Amino acid sequence: xxxxxxxxxxxxxxxxxxxxxxxxxxxxxxxxxxxxxxxxxxxxxxxxxxxxxxxxxxxxxxxxxxxxxxxxxxxxxxxxxxxxxxxxxxxxxxxxxxxxxxxxxxxxxxxxxxxxxxxxxxxxxxxxxxxxxxxxxxxxxxxxxxxxxxxxxxxxxxxxxxxxxxxxxxxxxxx
Amino acid sequence: xxxxxxxxxxxxxxxxxxxxxxxxxxxxxxxxxxxxxxxxxxxxxxxxxxxxxxxxxxxxxxxxxxxxxxxxxxxxxxxxxxxxxxxxxxxxxxxxxxxxxxxxxxxxxxxxxxxxxxxxxxxxxxxxxxxxxxxxxxxxxxxxxxxxxxxxxxxxxxxxxxxxxxxxxxxxxxx
DNA sequence: CGGAATGGTCAACCATGTTGTCGATCTTAC
DNA sequence: GTAAGATCGACAACATGGTTGACCATTCCG
Numbered sequence: 438x439x440x441x442x443x444x445x446x447x448x449x450x451x452x453x454x455x456x457x458x459x460x461x462x463x464x465x466x467x468x469x470x471x472x473x474x475x476x477x478x479x480x481x482x483x484x485x486x487x488x489x490x491x492x493x494x495x496x497x498x499x500x501x502x503x504x505x506x507x508x509x510x511x512x513x514x515x516x517x518x519x520x521x522x523x524x525x526x527x528x529x530x531x532x533x534x535x536x537x538x539x540x541x542x543x544x545x546x547x548x549x550x551x552x553x554x555x556x557x558x559x560x561x562x563x564x565x566x567x568x569x570x571x572x573x574x575x576x577x578x579x580x581x582x583x584x585x586x587x588x589x590x591x592x593x594x595x596x597x598x599x600x601x602x603x604x605x606x607x608x609x610x611x612x
Numbered sequence: 613x614x615x616x617x618x619x620x621x622x623x624x625x626x627x628x629x630x631x632x633x634x635x636x637x638x639x640x641x642x643x644x645x646x647x648x649x650x651x652x653x654x655x656x657x658x659x660x661x662x663x664x665x666x667x668x669x670x671x672x673x674x675x676x677x678x679x680x681x682x683x684x685x686x687x688x689x690x691x692x693x694x695x696x697x698x699x700x701x702x703x704x705x706x707x708x709x710x711x712x713x714x715x716x717x718x719x720x721x722x723x724x725x726x727x728x729x730x731x732x733x734x735x736x737x738x739x740x741x742x743x744x745x746x747x748x749x750x751x752x753x754x755x756x757x758x759x760x761x762x763x764x765x766x767x768x769x770x771x772x773x774x775x776x777x778x779x780x781x782x783x784x785x786x787x
Numbered sequence: 788c789g790g791a792a793t794g795g796t797c798a799a800c801c802a803t804g805t806t807g808t809c810g811a812t813c814t815t816a817c
Numbered sequence: 818g819t820a821a822g823a824t825c826g827a828c829a830a831c832a833t834g835g836t837t838g839a840c841c842a843t844t845c846c847g
Contacts (some may be wrong), residue, residue, distance in 0.1 A: 459760065460747070460760070460763055461740065461743070461744065462740070462742075462743030462744035462745070462746055462747035462748075463739070463740055463743040463744075464763065465651060465743065465746070465747050465750070465759075465763065466648050466651045466652055466655075466743070468763055468766040468767060468770060469644050469645075469647045469648035469651065469766065470644075470645075470648045471766070471770035471771075472644045472766045472769060472770045473641050473644035473645045473648060474770075474783070475769070475770045475771065476640060476641045476644065477641055480641075493784070493802095494783070494784050495784050495802090495803080509825070509826085510825080510826070510827095511824075511825060511826080519803085519804070519805090520804075520805065520806080521824095521825075521826075521827095522804085522805080522806085522826090522827080522828090523803065523804055523805075525826070525827075526802085526803070526804085527802095527803080530802080530803095545812075545813065545824095545825085546811075546812055546813080546825095547811065547812045547813065547824065547825040547826070548812095548813095548824090548825060548826085549825080549826070564638070565636065565637070565638055567637075568636070568637030568638040568640065568641070569636065569637035569638075570637070571637055571640070572635070572637035572640050573637075575640070575769055578768065578769060579765050579768065579769065583761065583765050584640075584765075585634065585635070586758065586761070587762055587765055587766075588635055588639065588640065588643055590754050590758050590759075590762055591643040591644065591646070591647045591762075592643060593753065593754065594647060594650070594750055594753060594754065595643060595646035595647045595649075595650050596646075596650065599646040599649055599650055599653075607803065607804040607805080607832095607833080608649070608669070608804095609668070609669050609670055609784075609834095668833095670833090670834080684794070684795085685794080685795070685796095686793075686794055686795080694834090694835065694836090695835075695836065695837085696793095696794075696795075696796095697795090697796080697797090697835085697836080697837085698834065698835050698836075700795070700796075701833085701834065701835085702833095702834075705833085705834090720793095720794085720843075720844070721794095721842075721843055721844085722793065722794045722795070722842065722843045722844070723793090723794060723795085723843095724794080724795070782801095782802080782834070782835045782836080783835095784803095
């Protein structure tokens with residue numbers, strides 16, 4: 438696997454004002470993704486233990502998009518950056534798993550409001566708690582300041598809207 | 613969308629040795645993923661401009677797994693953490709796009725060596741350069757030290773093997 | 788030699804995404 | 818008040834990429 442043997446973190450050498458390349462750039466995305474993945478994997482491992490074995494990362498994002506107040510499939514789609522059809526399918530999945538329910542909107546016969554079930558709300562709430570715990574673990578391992586700085590750094594470098602897009606599956610593969 | 617209104621980055625307040633929660637934990641994965649995504653998106657935007665519009669993130673990972681020396685589909689599968697069949701399909705895709713080629717292994721009639729075509733090698737090489745450029749941009753925006761510390765922090769927090777797994781698509785969704 | 792591993796491929800199936808179409812239902816402009 | 822337009826949800830067809838399971842060919846090894 439690559440074996441460019443980035444190895445022991447070759448430290449940068451600043452020579453005469455000119456920086457010698459330290460870490461190859463391709464490590465950055467790998468680390469970012471690895472970190473993301475680690476967090477999500479651990480979250481779902483815990484959730485699975487606690488009675489949500491069928492919940493997948495994508496579902497968490499979708500539930501987040503539905504929110505406590507409920508939303509229509511189209512809205513969910515817009516929030517997640519996918520088509521309303523795709524959002525509809527995800528909602529179907531959530532329905533089947535018992536995390537959401539669909540109700541008619543009395544004010545607009547076209548719309549069907551998707552709401553989280555108590556189980557859905559519980560899972561969402563628990564996820565938030567677990568993420569806090571996970572962050573606390575990182576704080577313990579790295580020191581609170583470094584975690585904060587990491588967040589701050591990332592926040593300045595990633596465009597605000599980018600975070601929540603959830604066409605992730607397709608985005609990685611191809612469409 | 614959540615609207616816990618994390619807003620302006622509520623700074624932590626340390627009171628009497630007890631830390632008041634600053635950033636909600638769920639921001640961390642979002643930032644991590646957003647950062648990853650930003651990097652990859654920009655890479656592929658550039659690659660597309662430079663004549664590789666059909667290259668998807670997944671292909672980059674696969675080519676990385678094939679490496680300069682070539683590999684069999686099974687090996688690719690192992691490196692990427694997916695089944696040999698899945699790896700085979702991805703290789704097929706790469707073949708169709710002209711980034712790889714399949715040749716028989718003279719030493720072992722079972723194996724079929726997958727090798728990158730010149731075009732594939734060029735794309736891989738260019739990707740490495742672009743990643744370096746992207747990293748340099750981050751260094752300019754954040755300061756080289758912060759980027760290095762970010763990498764260092766992530767490296768201590770993500771298990772070594774996690775980085776390269778590329779069942780990512782499925783991993784996010786459900787399988 | 789002959790059985791176990793290994794490599795590649797086929798087939799069926801799942802989960803997600805996409806586009807296009809369509810009927811039903813607001814909304815808005817005349 | 819009504820007709821044109823926008824929006825919502827759903828269906829269908831299709832692409833990707835992942836999974837298992839089954840099979841055959843080949844190689845390795847006792």
